[in-house]
Amino acid sequence: MGHDEPREIAVLGAGGVGGLVGALLVRAGSDVTFVARGATAEALDRDGLHVRSAQLGDLDVAVRATTHLDSPVDVLLVAVKQTGLADALDLVAPEALADGVVVPLLNGVEHLDLLRARYGSARVLPAVIRVEATRVAPGEIVHGSPFVEIDLAPGDVAAEKVEAVRTLLAGAGITTTVRADEAALVWAKLSFLAPLALLTTRHRATVGEVRTAHRSELETLVAEVAAVAAASGAASDPAAALALYDRFPAGARSSMERDAEAGRPLEVDAIGGAVVRAAERHGVAAPLTARLVADLS
Numbered sequence: 115m116g117h118d119e120p121r122e123i124a125v126l127g128a129g130g131v132g133g134l135v136g137a138l139l140v141r142a143g144s145d146v147t148f149v150a151r152g153a154t155a156e157a158l159d160r161d162g163l164h165v166r167s168a169q170l171g172d173l174d175v176a177v178r179a180t181t182h183l184d185s186p187v188d189v190l191l192v193a194v195k196q197t198g199l200a201d202a203l204d205l206v207a208p209e210a211l212a213d214g215v216v217v218p219l220l221n222g223v224e225h226l227d228l229l230r231a232r233y234g235s236a237r238v239l240p241a242v243i244r245v246e247a248t249r250v251a252p253g254e255i256v257h258g259s260p261f262v263e264i265d266l267a268p269g270d271v272a273a274e275k276v277e278a279v280r281t282l283l284a285g286a287g288i289t290t291t292v293r294a295d296e297a298a299l300v301w302a303k304l305s306f307l308a309p310l311a312l313l314t315t316r317h318r319a320t321v322g323e324v325r326t327a328h329r330s331e332l333e334t335l336v337a338e339v340a341a342v343a344a345a346s347g348a349a350s351d352p353a354a355a356l357a358l359y360d361r362f363p364a365g366a367r368s369s370m371e372r373d374a375e376a377g378r379p380l381e382v383d384a385i386g387g388a389v390v391r392a393a394e395r396h397g398v399a400a401p402l403t404a405r406l407v408a409d410l411s
């Protein structure tokens with residue numbers, strides 16, 4: 115895949131993140147196929163995809179959906195929750211992916227090993243997304259944050275493929291940055307997210323309530339996760355993580371808290387459990403993180 119070639123894109127997971135990013139790619143002229151389970155695939159084929167966004171304007175696009183990827187693509191965006199990842203990957207056989215690059219947008223750090231074992235590390239491009247996007251019904255997405263940002267780190271992916279993905283996402287209106295260091299990339303997101311996801315879910319609170327009413331717990335968690343990140347080889351900046359919370363509207367909610375509200379499985383293990391396991395591996399104390407993970411598990 116050179117960065118000036120036409121792009122065939124597949125999106126696995128047509129939820130908040132996959133629906134928003136996929137719709138932006140369609141708007142930019144990419145050929146996008148959603149890989150989804152039966153009911154969602156039918157709804158997308160029949161009714162298209164509708165995004166409501168104060169930042170980007172509303173988007174109503176016709177889309178194609180399939181229940182299995184059956185022809186090669188240049189890029190596969192993975193946007194399922196970690197709790198559904200293993201089952202969802204059955205819909206994309208390594209042979210079907212051919213030479214395509216896998217770009218995972220999940221939160222957490224441990225999914226990269228699973229994807230590399232299945233598709234090979236030269237095809238897995240580490241990424242994180244900062245956005246608030248909610249799937250309110252199949253094909254109906256509400257984008258709440260005043261930004262959509264994706265950071266990439268090359269990992270073992272060839273430089274021209276990394277650049278092709280960066281150009282593709284930037285061309286769709288997504289602020290896209292390539293970072294040098296994979297550990298720094300994933301831990302920067304986790305250092306910000308884990309405290310927020312655990313506290314919003316534990317207290318059933320908004321981002322605004324957590325950064326005010328639960329500020330001291332938030333600061334303790336940020337310090338714990340920053341110490342684990344540092345021990346994991348990622349330079350950490352607790353003040354930068356704290357400052358990031360202020361960029362969200364006060365009423366913003368985390369995807370974990372929305373899942374708790376809806377009675378869906380939680381990504382506690384991928385987001386909090388991963389921090390606790392890394393803390394144990396490196397002999398770093400993270401007592402509040404461990405308590406919240408235990409409370410929510």
Ligand SMILES: NC(=O)C1=CN([C@@H]2O[C@H](COP(=O)(O)OP(=O)(O)OC[C@H]3O[C@@H](n4cnc5c(N)ncnc54)[C@H](OP(=O)(O)O)[C@@H]3O)[C@@H](O)[C@H]2O)C=CC1
Pocket residue numbers: 126127128129130131132149150151154193194195196198199201202203205219220221243244245246247248249252369381
């Ligand atoms: N939402 C957000 O604002 C943010 C989310 N993230 C991360 O992005 C990832 C995706 O989150 P989000 O978009 O909120 O998730 P959603 O719950 O909105 O969507 C997940 C999608 O995955 C699909 N899915 C689940 N299991 C399977 C399966 N076995 N086979 C095929 N499809 C499946 C669901 O399908 P179905 O339609 O059939 O239910 C659904 O469409 C998570 O790791 C999350 O932490 C990161 C940043 C922000």
Ligand SMILES: CC(C)(CO)C(=O)C(=O)O
Pocket residue numbers: 221243244245246247307310367368369370
């Ligand atoms: C907190 C937020 C919205 C930031 O991107 C997020 O990643 C999530 O809720 O999963």
